Amino acid sequence: MxxxxxxxxxxxxxxxxxxxxxxxxxxxxxxxxxxxxxxxxxxxxxxxxxxxxxxxxxxxxxxxxxxxxxxxxxxxxxxxxxxxxxxxxxxxxxxxxxxxxxxxxxxxxxxxxxxxxxxxxxxxxxxxxxxxxxxxxxxxxxxxxxxxxxxxxxxxxxxxxxxxxxxxxxxxxxxxxxxxNKLNHQKTSTRLEIFKRINQTKEYIQSSYAKDLNLTILASIACMSEYHFLRSFKSVVGKTPHQYLIQLRINSASELLKKKTYALSEICDLVGFKDIKYLQKLIRTKMISD
CATH class of the missing domain: 2.60.120.10 (Jelly Rolls)
Incomplete structure (x- = not known):
């Protein structure tokens, strides 16, 4: 139907x-x-x-x-x-x-x-x-x-x-x-629950990367202590929450630059960066690595 x-x-x-x-x-x-x-x-x-x-x-x-x-x-x-x-x-x-x-x-x-x-x-x-x-x-x-x-x-x-x-x-x-199940925990139920919570928090970061995020906010979304969340996030994602957040912001800034619709200062605000020089440095680094 x-x-x-x-x-x-x-x-x-x-x-x-x-x-x-x-x-x-x-x-x-x-x-x-x-x-x-x-x-x-x-x-x-x-x-x-x-x-x-x-x-x-x-x-x-x-x-x-x-x-x-x-x-x-x-x-x-x-x-x-x-x-x-x-x-x-x-x-x-x-x-x-x-x-x-x-x-x-x-x-x-x-x-x-x-x-x-x-x-x-x-x-x-x-x-x-x-x-x-x-x-x-x-x-x-x-x-x-x-x-x-x-x-x-x-x-x-x-x-x-x-x-x-x-x-x-x-x-x-x-x-x-x-x-x-590759996560380093004894119980299958624990591995699955951690995997689920970390990926849910990833979704939150993806939808909110332009906001001022901190470890306390992210850990509370996962219903975990800050240390447990930090360790688990890196284990599941392969990056720390900060590294993951910065990568999202850089990727978004790069896409906006390609459209040539916004000035770099506007892009800086749109993706959540406070320092335009820091953004320029990150973009140059990304261009070299790409």
């Missing part, structure tokens, strides 16, 4: 919401300004084809753009915001209830179990909820699905592609799981 218009943000009923749990739904719509507050639904994957859309999960803003995806687990409350001078082309894929559990069972269980119990599914499949880059296979599958929008007769193929997309999302999630 495809919807080309955003449903009314103030309603929780209607055709879109009636279909939400029982069918696979692709919501592809455009807007300059629209906000949904505290919404819940089935497992979904978010992206854009043009522009940036912001999602807020557990008070952490996450900016999604064409090269990225955000997976939101079933019944996890979120807010979504489009606020742009230019039209944003948003795309959200909602999967029918329990489809991801059935696919996961098919990937992990033996055929004799699935034959004797064709409706067998795992009780819980939980995805990491932070921004990820699209894999090549996911780009291919999403483009294939989007390219079929006018052709309603391809229902069977659409169903197949939805299953392949979930299969790829599970593979991407497993890669993150392997990465998390």
């Amino acid at each position: 495809v919807y080309n218009q955003f449903p009314d943000p103030d309603l929780n009923s209607g055709y879109f919401y009636n279909d939400l749990w029982s069918r696979n739904i692709l919501l592809k719509a455009k807007s300059k300004s629209i906000t949904y507050i505290d919404k819940k639904g089935p497992l979904s994957v978010k992206t854009t084809l043009k522009g940036t859309e912001t999602y807020v999960l557990d008070n952490i803003p996450i900016r999604v753009y064409p090269e990225s995806i955000l997976i939101i687990n079933e019944n996890h409350s979120y807010t979504s915001i489009i606020d742009s001078k230019d039209e944003v082309d948003s795309a959200s894929l909602y999967f029918r209830k329990d489809l991801e559990k059935e696919v996961f069972a098919g990937l992990t269980q033996k055929d004799d179990l699935l034959l004797s119990n064709p409706y067998y599914s795992h009780n819980n499949v939980e995805f990491f909820e932070f921004k990820q880059q699209k894999s090549k296979r996911l780009v291919y599958l999403l483009n294939q699905l989007l390219g079929m929008l006018p052709k309603s007769e391809n229902l069977l193929l659409k169903n197949e592609i939805n299953i392949y997309i979930i299969e790829e999302l599970l593979c991407l999630n497993y890669q993150l799981y392997v990465q998390a």
Whole structure:
């Protein structure tokens, strides 16, 4: 099922919401300004084809753009915001209830179990909820699905592609799981929780890099002591929070310079630097290293 218009943000009923749990739904719509507050639904994957859309999960803003995806687990409350001078082309894929559990069972269980119990599914499949880059296979599958929008007769193929997309999302999630388990902690649950909290804090830094951030603020977002957060951040990200923040600011400043729209003094303020000479030095260093 495809919807080309955003449903009314103030309603929780209607055709879109009636279909939400029982069918696979692709919501592809455009807007300059629209906000949904505290919404819940089935497992979904978010992206854009043009522009940036912001999602807020557990008070952490996450900016999604064409090269990225955000997976939101079933019944996890979120807010979504489009606020742009230019039209944003948003795309959200909602999967029918329990489809991801059935696919996961098919990937992990033996055929004799699935034959004797064709409706067998795992009780819980939980995805990491932070921004990820699209894999090549996911780009291919999403483009294939989007390219079929006018052709309603391809229902069977659409169903197949939805299953392949979930299969790829599970593979991407497993890669993150392997990465998390490389952390130096005895308990798997501890490794996964630290990995989750650090990546959530990364999202906050990405959306707030122009602000005055300090270790106290970031550690409180991760619900960790400052020392524990600093050590864990470097272990997960490979950089200290300060190094990561400065890198984001330099990259943003470099992109703004390419547009030739702002003076260097304006860029300095926009990306969060206080000293224009310091910014010039960092940009020169980046140009040499590149």
